[in-house]
Amino acid sequence: MSLFEHKRLGRVLEIALVLMMILAAVLMATLHWTIPDVTMRVPGEPERLFEKYYTILMVSGIMAELILWQAFQVMRNIRKGLAFSRDTVRRLNMVGWDCLLLAFFYFVAVFVIHKFFMVVVFVAFAVVGLVLFMIAQLFDKASEYKSENDMTI
Numbered sequence: 001m002s003l004f005e006h007k008r009l010g011r012v013l014e015i016a017l018v019l020m021m022i023l024a025a026v027l028m029a030t031l032h033w034t035i036p037d038v039t040m041r042v043p044g045e046p047e048r049l050f051e052k053y054y055t056i057l058m059v060s061g062i063m064a065e066l067i068l069w070q071a072f073q074v075m076r077n078i079r080k081g082l083a084f085s086r087d088t089v090r091r092l093n094m095v096g097w098d099c100l101l102l103a104f105f106y107f108v109a110v111f112v113i114h115k116f117f118m119v120v121v122f123v124a125f126a127v128v129g130l131v132l133f134m135i136a137q138l139f140d141k142a143s144e145y146k147s148e149n150d151m152t153i
Contacts, residue, residue: 010079017072021065028061052113056105063102070095084142092136099129 027034031054036042041050070091077088103125110118 089140096132
């Protein structure tokens with residue numbers, strides 16, 4: 001694959017990430033109308049399920065926006081030729097922390113909404129967060145090697 005094709009793919013990925021951020025924002029803005037349509041729950045019911053769903057989905061949406069923004073910035077670093085930089089490592093670590101925060105949120109949500117799906121999401125985000133820390137360490141090591149290599153030349 002040529003350098004031009006790499007840059008074009010990187011640009012396509014950046015655009016896809018921006019579109020996903022816009023979609024997440026639209027979905028969060030329309031939660032008040034979509035939750036009743038999907039769950040048949042309305043505000044003010046005795047079980048307060050609408051409010052619980054709204055809170056969980058809004059927090060998830062905000063965290064998704066943060067994660068997508070960091071992914072966009074990592075992709076931008078890659079396109080600039082700065083894949084193995086301290087900034088990329090910092091951003092990967094931030095996404096890892098975002099995932100762990102979201103995992104903790106879903107762990108707590110298990111006790112509010114007793115659904116097996118909440119456990120699955122908790123485990124998934126916990127695993128992804130830990131794997132991202134591992135990947136960040138790999139990028140950090142590669143960044144060290146790159147700077148050593150640049151100094152020898």
